[in-house]
Amino acid sequence: MRNRKRTGWRKYVNLITISTLVTVLFIIIPLYWLVATSFKNPNSIGTTPPAMGPTPFSTDNYYNAFVNYDFGIYFKTSVIVTLSTTALVLILGTLAGYALGRLPMRGKFTTMVTLLIISVFPAVAVLAPLYLLMRNLGWLNSYQALILPYTAFNLPFAIWILRNYMLGIPKEMEETGRIDGAGPLRTVWTIILPMALPGLFTAGIFTFTACWTEFLMALTFNSANNYRTIPVGIAEFGGNFQVPYGTIFAASVVAVVPIGILVFIFRRFVISGLTSGAVKG
Amino acid sequence: MTAISSTAEQDRVSTPLVGRPDVNKKRLARMGWAFSAPALLVIVGVTIFPIVYSLIMSLNYVTVTGSGFSLDGFTFSNYNLLIHSSLWRNALFFTLYYTLVTVVVELIIGTCIALVLERLTAGRGWMMALLLIPWSMITVINAELWAYIYNGTYGVADYILGALGFGHPVILGTPTSAVIGLMIADIWKTTPFVAIIVLAGLVMLPGDVFEAAEVDGSSSWQTFWRITLPLLRPTIALAIIFRVLQAFGLFDLPYVMTGGGPGTATQSLAILAYNALFKNLAFGPGAAVATSTALLVLIACLASLRVFRVQVGQEGN
Numbered sequence: 001m002r003n004r005k006r007t008g009w010r011k012y013v014n015l016i017t018i019s020t021l022v023t024v025l026f027i028i029i030p031l032y033w034l035v036a037t038s039f040k041n042p043n044s045i046g047t048t049p050p051a052m053g054p055t056p057f058s059t060d061n062y063y064n065a066f067v068n069y070d071f072g073i074y075f076k077t078s079v080i081v082t083l084s085t086t087a088l089v090l091i092l093g094t095l096a097g098y099a100l101g102r103l104p105m106r107g108k109f110t111t112m113v114t115l116l117i118i119s120v121f122p123a124v125a126v127l128a129p130l131y132l133l134m135r136n137l138g139w140l141n142s143y144q145a146l147i148l149p150y151t152a153f154n155l156p157f158a159i160w161i162l163r164n165y166m167l168g169i170p171k172e173m174e175e176t177g178r179i180d181g182a183g184p185l186r187t188v189w190t191i192i193l194p195m196a197l198p199g200l201f202t203a204g205i206f207t208f209t210a211c212w213t214e215f216l217m218a219l220t221f222n223s224a225n226n227y228r229t230i231p232v233g234i235a236e237f238g239g240n241f242q243v244p245y246g247t248i249f250a251a252s253v254v255a256v257v258p259i260g261i262l263v264f265i266f267r268r269f270v271i272s273g274l275t276s277g278a279v280k281g
Numbered sequence: 282m283t284a285i286s287s288t289a290e291q292d293r294v295s296t297p298l299v300g301r302p303d304v305n306k307k308r309l310a311r312m313g314w315a316f317s318a319p320a321l322l323v324i325v326g327v328t329i330f331p332i333v334y335s336l337i338m339s340l341n342y343v344t345v346t347g348s349g350f351s352l353d354g355f356t357f358s359n360y361n362l363l364i365h366s367s368l369w370r371n372a373l374f375f376t377l378y379y380t381l382v383t384v385v386v387e388l389i390i391g392t393c394i395a396l397v398l399e400r401l402t403a404g405r406g407w408m409m410a411l412l413l414i415p416w417s418m419i420t421v422i423n424a425e426l427w428a429y430i431y432n433g434t435y436g437v438a439d440y441i442l443g444a445l446g447f448g449h450p451v452i453l454g455t456p457t458s459a460v461i462g463l464m465i466a467d468i469w470k471t472t473p474f475v476a477i478i479v480l481a482g483l484v485m486l487p488g489d490v491f492e493a494a495e496v497d498g499s500s501s502w503q504t505f506w507r508i509t510l511p512l513l514r515p516t517i518a519l520a521i522i523f524r525v526l527q528a529f530g531l532f533d534l535p536y537v538m539t540g541g542g543p544g545t546a547t548q549s550l551a552i553l554a555y556n557a558l559f560k561n562l563a564f565g566p567g568a569a570v571a572t573s574t575a576l577l578v579l580i581a582c583l584a585s586l587r588v589f590r591v592q593v594g595q596e597g598n
Binding site for chain 1: 306309310312313314315316317319320321323324326327328329330331332334335338350393394397398400401408409410411412413414415416417418419420421422424425426427428429430434435436437440444469473474477478481482526529530532533536537550551554555558559564567568571572574575578579582
């Protein structure tokens with residue numbers, strides 16, 4: 001932390017305060033507009049000039065989203081796909097991260113760099129072959145059509161993060177376990193896992209966010225109404241002539257709240273994931 | 282696990298640990314591959330194999346059949362088509378300048394925000410939490426929200442522009458303003474991400490360098506350009522690499538906000554590939570667009586690692 005004494009600090013503090021306020025407004029105003037519109041009466045959304053607040057206050061849009069549209073189904077699909085993927089990524093990622101971090105394997109470095117390159121590849125590069133694969137498996141419009149690719153695309157980052165945490169665990173801890181007679185899987189479970197917990201949180205929240213927000217693969221593989229995820233559902237709410245913004249924003253608020261709460265709770269791990277990242281500066 | 286089986290484990294694992302280190306090492310290596318096999322198989326099967334398959338498709342005549350498609354021999358015509366197609370050149374050009382403008386603007390604003398937050402004495406935690414909201418926002422929702430703000434009849438941006446005397450431009454209906462509109466939505470979502478990365482870098486800078494600069498009578502402007510910025514280079518490199526790679530895959534925002542239009546003004550490489558593959562069923566050319574995009578990403582990735590001289594993954598070995 002730097003500690004500088006400045007003359008005229010009062011002026012400086014004001015500048016800081018103003019800039020902070022501008023930043024806050026820049027982030028908050030569009031969010032306010034999203035929430036305010038979702039609580040407007042569906043008929044008053046298209047008025048000019050636009051009403052600045054939700055008057056008259058109404059929850060009709062929320063009713064519409066769940067009853068007249070199938071937002072409930074989309075929400076359920078997103079929850080199933082996201083939770084399954086996160087669980088899979090954490091299990092497979094922990095095992096791989098442990099092996100690549102702590103066991104004497106040849107070709108570890110090459111594997112890690114390959115993983116790094118894969119983690120930045122655009123999804124569009126694999127779209128066509130995966131679509132055909134899913135079709136041949138009969139998996140189009142199913143939960144596994146998304147769980148499998150999401151797992152594959154989120155594993156590299158999870159392995160990197162978990163491996164970095166595994167590297168920091170002292171060797172003695174592990175040897176104690178082995179001498180006490182624990183098998184390899186048991187060593188990972190009882191000794192390594194508790195110490196790598198921050199890494200699990202980081203990998204978990206990143207995987208969760210990525211699955212919750214992914215659009216391209218969900219749009220391509222699961223176009224049937226019963227298997228649409230939230231982003232696809234929201235994108236397809238629009239009719240040909242009228243875009244039901246009230247319904248869209250009500251659904252959006254419901255979609256954003258769970259991820260917002262999770263990110264808020266785990267913000268320390270999100271920030272550590274963003275900054276320690278896959279690339280080391 | 283029962284007591285009996287864990288004793289059995291002990292015999293198998295811990296005995297060689299004492300007596301034969303070389304055998305033990307081999308055994309541990311085998312165990313390592315066994316542990317990582319499930320993860321690596323999924324990754325190879327769902328990413329590497331399809332990428333290679335995309336490459337093969339892009340180098341073949343592809344005919345769509347009833348049950349899928351067939352590869353009808355090697356050709357370079359798909360790439361030839363791309364090079365001579367104005368659609369591809371437009372998409373490439375749009376993706377490149379969109380990437381350049383958004384990354385530069387986000388970097389400047391993000392660094393400013395980080396510099397401000399670093400001097401904030403109270404409430405920094407709350408500011409960080411606030412910055413994470415746009416980061417975790419579903420891009421499709423971001424797109425719908427800004428499309429509503431820009432709407433030509435009841436959008437609030439349209440209303441404000443009208444009230445300020447700029448008339449009523451059809452924001453998403455004119456190429457230039459549609460691109461600017463997209464960029465603003467992108468900047469809203471991604472600047473906080475850059476700010477967080479730069480802030481983390483700022484906090485970790487060594488304090489004594491700044492004390493020395495102060496003793497030497499360096500002005501704050503000089504300190505920023507001569508000391509803060511050079512020390513931040515690895516952090517800024519990290520932010521740039523992430524953003525550039527992400528921007529190459531640009532799809533959600535223009536797909537939902539403008540559908541790539543008006544005309545093809547906001548058609549990114551990913552949208553072009555998607556349309557070719559799934560709307561026109563042109564699998565060969567579509568695969569060529571997708572593969573060349575992936576190749577560009579790879580080149581950009583290697584080049585930026587080189588330019589910024591970032592060390593990858595050496596710290597643990």
